Amino acid sequence: MILKALLVGAVIYIVYIMFFKQKSVEKNSTTTKKKEQKPQTNEMVECARCSIYVEISESILSSGKYYCSDECIKKSEK
Ligand SMILES: [Zn+2]
Structure with missing residues (x-):
């Protein structure tokens, strides 16, 4: 019984980790896309x-x- 409970716990843990990772990646990509909309080309700026x-x-x-970097944004804000 204990072994079964451990197994179930491990499966839930793995699923949780996978789900959490996927979610966080999705969240990151959508927030960065929504935050600043810029053309999806390899144009140089x-x-x-x-x-x-x-x-x-x-x-x-x-x-x-x-x-080019966060540093430049910070410097230009000053
Ligand atoms: Zn720069």
Whole structure:
């Protein structure tokens, strides 16, 4: 009986972990997509702060401007 309970517990645990992982991934991808809408191309954009060119997919869109990193956003906000 104890063994059975352990087995059930393990299965529930595995399912829970898998479900939780999937959920968190889905949540992340949808929030990033919804947060800032940018074209899904490999176009290069110039960082508004340091003028480095980054792929649109790699860039961060903040108040209508593209940045190469969070650092640049923070620096430009100051
Ligand atoms: Zn930059």
